[in-house]
Amino acid sequence: MKSVASAACTCLAIALLAPAARSQAVRGNLVNRDSGRPIAGAIVGLQDSTGTIVEQRLTYEPGGFLIQTAHPGTFRFQVLRIGFRPWYSDYFELRAGEQIVLSIRLRPEPVVLDELVAESDRCTTDPEAGTRTAQLLEEARKAFLAAEATMRGGDFRFRIMIFKHRLEPDLGHMVETRDSTSTLRVWPIDAEPAESLDAHGFVRRLSHPDGPIYFGIDGGVLLSDTFLESHCFFLRSPKGDLEGRVGLVFRPAGFYLRPDVEGVFWVDAKTLAPHALEYWYVGLPPWVPKREAGGRFDFAELPNAGWVIRRWWLRAPIPKVSRVRTNPRLFGYAIEGGEVVEMQSRSGTRLFDLRGAPLPELPGVLP
Numbered sequence: 001m002k003s004v005a006s007a008a009c010t011c012l013a014i015a016l017l018a019p020a021a022r023s024q025a026v027r028g029n030l031v032n033r034d035s036g037r038p039i040a041g042a043i044v045g046l047q048d049s050t051g052t053i054v055e056q057r058l059t060y061e062p063g064g065f066l067i068q069t070a071h072p073g074t075f076r077f078q079v080l081r082i083g084f085r086p087w088y089s090d091y092f093e094l095r096a097g098e099q100i101v102l103s104i105r106l107r108p109e110p111v112v113l114d115e116l117v118a119e120s121d122r123c124t125t126d127p128e129a130g131t132r133t134a135q136l137l138e139e140a141r142k143a144f145l146a147a148e149a150t151m152r153g154g155d156f157r158f159r160i161m162i163f164k165h166r167l168e169p170d171l172g173h174m175v176e177t178r179d180s181t182s183t184l185r186v187w188p189i190d191a192e193p194a195e196s197l198d199a200h201g202f203v204r205r206l207s208h209p210d211g212p213i214y215f216g217i218d219g220g221v222l223l224s225d226t227f228l229e230s231h232c233f234f235l236r237s238p239k240g241d242l243e244g245r246v247g248l249v250f251r252p253a254g255f256y257l258r259p260d261v262e263g264v265f266w267v268d269a270k271t272l273a274p275h276a277l278e279y280w281y282v283g284l285p286p287w288v289p290k291r292e293a294g295g296r297f298d299f300a301e302l303p304n305a306g307w308v309i310r311r312w313w314l315r316a317p318i319p320k321v322s323r324v325r326t327n328p329r330l331f332g333y334a335i336e337g338g339e340v341v342e343m344q345s346r347s348g349t350r351l352f353d354l355r356g357a358p359l360p361e362l363p364g365v366l367p
Contacts, residue, residue, distance in 0.1 A: 028102035030063045038063025040305030045078040058149040060304045072096045083272035085109040123232035125253045133233050136248045140265050143274035144219025150306035159342035165335040194224035201258030214316040216295045259283040274299040288317045313337025
């Protein structure tokens with residue numbers, strides 16, 4: 001047994017077990033040093049000597065995790081938690097076939113919210129580390145990491161409802177709807193690579209007789225180097241119905257030659273817990289009403305401290321093209337998306353029914 005103390009008054013207690021046949025593994029739990037209570041909902045990552053995260057897991061009740069790696073080497077632990085500053089352990093050696101059991105006792109350091117909401121309205125590209133905008137970008141990254149770790153980690157299955165709707169131009173009447181359900185074991189959202197979206201635009205085939213193709217965004221796109229360099233960001237602390245939220249607003253930087261996106265990532269002003277990511281397409285033809293083409297992700301925290309993308313959708317305008325009129329007109333809207341309705345164990349036992357859980361109402365607000 002050996003212990004390592006960090007500058008943040010965090011203790012890492014490690015026990016080495018008898019070597020296993022092939023793989024290396026780290027099993028442990030995360031504990032609040034002050035209260036002694038387990039910390040659930042944290043992302044524990046194993047980082048190698050090059051700074052690469054080789055594996056990461058979310059801690060559920062009661063704060064436990066298991067990380068396996070295919071190769072031995074020099075590693076350290078990274079702990080990320082929504083609303084708190086990241087923590088890193090000292091580096092340690094994980095030998096071939098070695099199994100480690102550990103207890104991480106850390107003193108959480110919350111992100112200072114009063115400074116966050118005081119951010120200026122200046123829209124900046126690729127915000128520098130340490131700035132308030134960069135801090136909220138980091139919170140967005142942690143939110144998507146936590147949701148992906150929950151939904152892609154293999155510990156649970158999710159029953160989802162897939163919907164496809166068609167609406168009239170005034171959005172007031174549903175012309176057609178198709179719903180279906182399925183069980184997921186994988187991450188349900190798959191966006192185009194950010195480099196492809198930057199090169200070819202978020203909407204393609206604008207003048208095609210079968211209609212344009214709209215590409216959505218996700219956390220990987222939003223937080224990519226390509227997107228950060230081509231878009232500017234600033235914070236918005238709204239009043240009225242949205243008071244108590246903080247929004248990370250993003251827009252294309254400069255003049256855009258191809259269809260692009262703008263939007264806002266909403267978090268709770270006190271806890272930085274994620275609420276929603278919503279976005280709209282810009283640079284579209286005149287027949288498309290402003291801010292009616294776009295999409296949204298809604299986040300939800302589970303009773304076991306996991307996170308999910310509770311609902312996601314994309315709304316795309318449908319053009320009406322005739323031989324008489326050369327310019328398209330708005331024919332209606334196609335909406336496609338999904339909603340998590342149930343969480344199951346790996347064996348299929350129902351754990352949580354999410355159908356009655358409320359979803360946040362966050363109308364689009366951009367200055």
